[in-house]
Amino acid sequence: MKTITKSIITGGILALSLGFAAHAGEDATLTVNGEITLPVRAAAPAGSPLPELFSGWVFRSTETQAMQMDDFDNPGMIFVDQAWEAWSTPEGSAGKSCADCHGEPESFAGLRATMPKWNDEAGKLYTLEDYINESRVKHMGAEPWKWSGGQMTGMTALISLQSRGDVVNVKTDGPVADMYEKGKEIYYTRVGQLDMACSNCHEDNYGVMIRADHLSQGQINGFPAYRLKNAKLNSVHGRFKGCMKNIRATPFKEGSDEFRALELYVASRGNGLVIEGPSVRN
Ligand code: HEC
Numbered sequence: 474m475k476t477i478t479k480s481i482i483t484g485g486i487l488a489l490s491l492g493f494a495a496h497a498g499e500d501a502t503l504t505v506n507g508e509i510t511l512p513v514r515a516a517a518p519a520g521s522p523l524p525e526l527f528s529g530w531v532f533r534s535t536e537t538q539a540m541q542m543d544d545f546d547n548p549g550m551i552f553v554d555q556a557w558e559a560w561s562t563p564e565g566s567a568g569k570s571c572a573d574c575h576g577e578p579e580s581f582a583g584l585r586a587t588m589p590k591w592n593d594e595a596g597k598l599y600t601l602e603d604y605i606n607e608s609r610v611k612h613m614g615a616e617p618w619k620w621s622g623g624q625m626t627g628m629t630a631l632i633s634l635q636s637r638g639d640v641v642n643v644k645t646d647g648p649v650a651d652m653y654e655k656g657k658e659i660y661y662t663r664v665g666q667l668d669m670a671c672s673n674c675h676e677d678n679y680g681v682m683i684r685a686d687h688l689s690q691g692q693i694n695g696f697p698a699y700r701l702k703n704a705k706l707n708s709v710h711g712r713f714k715g716c717m718k719n720i721r722a723t724p725f726k727e728g729s730d731e732f733r734a735l736e737l738y739v740a741s742r743g744n745g746l747v748i749e750g751p752s753v754r755n
């Protein structure tokens with residue numbers, strides 16, 4: 474049985490119903506298009522605070538799970554189609570398209586499973602969004618896309634799809650070690666009116682019902698994620714922002730160093746799971 478944090482009870486805003494010893498669908502299998510089977514649980518990496526890793530898919534309802542099992546039923550794929558078009562459309566003062574320099578999106582196979590990662594040239598931790606916007610601004614002479622706008626999330630979905638089934642393998646040492654520590658600190662720091670940390674929900678209470686929602690481990694291997702709630706693809710930082718708002722905290726900005734660091738730390742907690750993006754969530 475999971476323990477409930479004091480603040481969930483005293484906060485009074487969130488009602489928890491207990492009685493879930495485990496996750497309803499932990500033995501469910503995610504097969505996409507009847508073709509490719511994606512493992513949704515994995516052994517926790519060395520030093521992990523979690524006994525075992527579970528994809529967020531495991532915690533969703535049967536109906537929501539089913540939508541991710543067929544690309545024709547996955548509403549996120551509409552945005553992937555749009556990104557396919559954008560891929561070969563020239564834009565900006567250089568008159569170039571992504572295709573002119575990168576060939577097919579397949580050339581990014583495996584990339585998503587290593588993100589975010591250190592960019593030597595920039596001397597900074599880079600997310601997928603950073604790379605895309607750098608290409609747009611520096612190489613295409615085009616306007617950067619909005620971090621969580623439809624064009625950006627469509628493109629991150631198209632690129633993530635090229636790593637579908639690849640094992641998450643995010644580096645946490647070397648030049649990114651400081652950002653990793655910073656992300657970890659943010660993850661465990663209580664904030665907001667409800668005085669809660671990410672860990673209070675996604676580490677201490679996953680598998681528990683919170684209102685009508687089944688708490689997951691808050692993994693990001695399925696991002697960008699199509700949410701039925703807002704009918705669009707959601708970026709990792711967009712999701713972090715939403716969770717911070719829910720605990721009545723002032724969220725960091727999308728694309729901020731805080732969220733980059735948090736993305737690195739959260740991604741590394743999923744080392745061993747496989748890339749599913751774009752996933753479907755409620
Ligand atoms: C004029 C050439 C050019 C165009 C056009 C271009 N890129 Fe790039 N892109 C590059 C170069 C060069 C790099 C590697 C150096 C860097 O980080 O800037 C790169 C790096 C990337 C990376 C990181 C790859 C990795 O393995 O780390 C991604 C992702 C990317 N581009 C996406 C895109 C997308 C999406 C578009 C279209 C919106 C695009 N690029 C358009 C030249 C281009």
Ligand code: HEC
Nearest residue numbers: 529669670671674686687688689691692698712713716754
């Ligand atoms: C009050 C509890 C609570 C706190 C605290 C919280 N979240 Fe969440 N989070 C949720 C709920 C509820 C959901 C939706 C159900 C689920 O996937 O767990 C969610 C979903 C997520 C998801 C999407 C997972 C998926 O598979 O789609 C991520 C990622 C996430 N949270 C990260 C965070 C991070 C990072 C923090 C700290 C900044 C945080 N959360 C704090 C309750 C919380």
